[in-house]
Amino acid sequence: MNRPFTVLVGLSALTLLATSTPGFAAEPSEPPMHKSEIHHRSDKEAATQYKDEATQLREKAQSHRTLASQYRARTGGKVNYAQIAAHCDNLAKFYENAAKEADAIASGLAE
Numbered sequence: 001m002n003r004p005f006t007v008l009v010g011l012s013a014l015t016l017l018a019t020s021t022p023g024f025a026a027e028p029s030e031p032p033m034h035k036s037e038i039h040h041r042s043d044k045e046a047a048t049q050y051k052d053e054a055t056q057l058r059e060k061a062q063s064h065r066t067l068a069s070q071y072r073a074r075t076g077g078k079v080n081y082a083q084i085a086a087h088c089d090n091l092a093k094f095y096e097n098a099a100k101e102a103d104a105i106a107s108g109l110a111e
Contacts, residue, residue, distance in 0.1 A: 068092065
């Protein structure tokens, strides 16, 4: 009597998994910034958003430059601080370049 119950529970579990799995595997049908959202903002509003983003990116770049200088000042231990400082420098360059791109987009939208 215990075996039929186990089989019934197993089949129920498989049925539940088979019918509910597609919901978990479904991907979003639209990109995060759908074109319909873009048309609702004016160019001036979008330019302001890109300027704000550029400011935030420059702040991140400065933060990573500060971290890089702090890591260069460290010595000793088993950690290669020069490698970590170089990583921070690379991130600072990345954020600075992203800020320049955001500024360029903002300038284009402001025209």
